[in-house]
Amino acid sequence: MTNVFEIGPIRPPSEANSLLLRVTENCPWNKCKFCMLYKEASFHTRTVEEVKADIDAMAYYRDRILKHKDGDDFRRDALLAEYHSLATEEERYCYQMVFHWMTEGQSHSIFLQDANTMVLRADRLAEIISYIRVKLPEIKRVTSYGRADTLSRITKEDYQRLRKAGLDRIHSGFESGSDKVLTLIGKGTTQQQQIDGGRKVREAGIELSIYFMPGAGGKEFSEDNALETAKVICAVNPDFVRLRTFVVKNGSFMWDMKEKGEFVECSDIEKLKEIRLMISNIKNCTGTLASDHIINLLERVNGNLGKDIPALLEYIDEFLNLPPLVQKQYQLARRMGFAGDWKDMNRLHPSDLSRIKQVSESITDAQEWEIMLNRYMDRYI
Numbered sequence: 594m595t596n597v598f599e600i601g602p603i604r605p606p607s608e609a610n611s612l613l614l615r616v617t618e619n620c621p622w623n624k625c626k627f628c629m630l631y632k633e634a635s636f637h638t639r640t641v642e643e644v645k646a647d648i649d650a651m652a653y654y655r656d657r658i659l660k661h662k663d664g665d666d667f668r669r670d671a672l673l674a675e676y677h678s679l680a681t682e683e684e685r686y687c688y689q690m691v692f693h694w695m696t697e698g699q700s701h702s703i704f705l706q707d708a709n710t711m712v713l714r715a716d717r718l719a720e721i722i723s724y725i726r727v728k729l730p731e732i733k734r735v736t737s738y739g740r741a742d743t744l745s746r747i748t749k750e751d752y753q754r755l756r757k758a759g760l761d762r763i764h765s766g767f768e769s770g771s772d773k774v775l776t777l778i779g780k781g782t783t784q785q786q787q788i789d790g791g792r793k794v795r796e797a798g799i800e801l802s803i804y805f806m807p808g809a810g811g812k813e814f815s816e817d818n819a820l821e822t823a824k825v826i827c828a829v830n831p832d833f834v835r836l837r838t839f840v841v842k843n844g845s846f847m848w849d850m851k852e853k854g855e856f857v858e859c860s861d862i863e864k865l866k867e868i869r870l871m872i873s874n875i876k877n878c879t880g881t882l883a884s885d886h887i888i889n890l891l892e893r894v895n896g897n898l899g900k901d902i903p904a905l906l907e908y909i910d911e912f913l914n915l916p917p918l919v920q921k922q923y924q925l926a927r928r929m930g931f932a933g934d935w936k937d938m939n940r941l942h943p944s945d946l947s948r949i950k951q952v953s954e955s956i957t958d959a960q961e962w963e964i965m966l967n968r969y970m971d972r973y974i
C-alpha cells in the first residue's frame with residue numbers, strides 16, 4: 594500500500610479544514626473565460642481503486658496520529674518525531690493534512706476534488722462515498738463541486754442514491770443567473786440548468802452552496818446580472834449563496850476582451866451596488882448569504898436570506914452614503930488585505946492609515962483608482 598494520497602489545487606474556503614480527496618483531476622469544461630486554473634491540464638477521472646487506496650492512506654495516517662493522543666491533546670514530541678521520520682516530502686504533506694483535519698477540522702468533513710466531480714457516474718461516486726463512510730466513520734460531511742450543466746443532467750434517482758451513500762453538500766459556481774452573462778463569460782450553462790439542477794439537489798436532501806460573481810457582466814449587463822441572479826436564488830432557495838466579486842484576472846481570456854474594449858468592467862462601488870440590487874430582489878428564501886472571501890468589498894454582508902435582508906441593505910447603504918473620500922480610504926485598506934469594515938479603520942497602524950489617506954486623496958482620476966484597486970485584487974483570485 595502506498596502511503597501518499599493525491600491532493601488537487603483548490604477547494605472552497607469553507608472546506609479549509611476538510612480532508613481533500615482527489616476523485617477526478619482538473620476540469621471537464623475548462624472554457625470559462627475568466628478562469629485560468631486548469632488551462633494547461635486535461636481532465637480525467639481516477640479509478641475507484643485509486644481513490645480507495647487514497648482513502649486507505651488517510652485512514653492509515655489517522656491511526657498513526659491517534660496513537661499519540663493523550664486525553665484531549667496530542668503528545669507533540671512523539672508526533673514531530675514521527676513526522677520527521679517519514680521518508681518523503683509527499684508523505685509528510687499527507688501526514689500534515691490528516692493532522693490538520695483531525696485537529697483544526699475536528700475530523701468533520703471531506704471534500705471531493707477537483708472542479709466537477711459530480712460528472713462521475715453515480716454508481717462509482719456512490720461506491721467511493723460509501724467507502725469513505727466505512728473507513729473514515731468520524732466524517733460528518735461529504736461535499737463536492739458540481740457544474741450546473743452536470744447537476745441538471747443527473748436523475749432524481751441518482752441524487753437519491755448519492756444522498757443515501759452519504760453525499761451531504763454540493764458547491765456550484767453558478768457565477769451569474771443571467772444567460773447573457775453566462776454566455777459572455779463562457780460558462781457553458783444556462784439559467785434553466787441552474788434552476789433544474791439546483792432544485793433536484795435540494796429535493797434529494799443534499800445541501801446546495803452556490804457562488805455568484807457580482808460584476809461578471811461588466812457595465813453592460815450589471816443590472817441583468819443582479820436581477821437574473823436574484824431570480825435563480827428565489828427559484829432554487831439554496832442553502833448558501835456565496836459572493837465572489839468579479840475581477841478580470843491578468844492573463845485570462847477576459848483580460849484580452851477588456852484590453853480590446855469588448856468588456857467594460859464595473860467600478861468597485863458599482864459591483865457593491867449590484868450586490869445591493871440582487872439582495873433587494875430576493876424573496877421567500879431561507880438560506881444563508883455569505884461574503885466569505887477577501888475579494889468582496891464588505892465582508893460583513895452575511896445573514897439569513899429570509900429575515901436579514903432589510904438589515905443587510907441598511908448596512909450596505911450606510912457605506913454607500915459615506916463621503917466619497919472615506920469610501921476610498923476603506924476601499925484601499927480592504928484591497929490591501931484589511932479584514933474588517935470601515936468602522937474598524939482605527940485598528941490600522943497610524944502610519945498605514947496616514948499613507949492610505951494620502952494615496953486616497955492624491956489619486957483623483959477614477960480610472961487610475963480602479964486600476965490600482967484591481968492590481969491589489971488580482972492577488973486574491
Ligand code: SF4
Nearest residue numbers: 620623624625628708
Ligand atoms: S468550470 Fe470552474 S474550473 Fe472549470 S473552467 Fe469554469 S470556473 Fe474554471
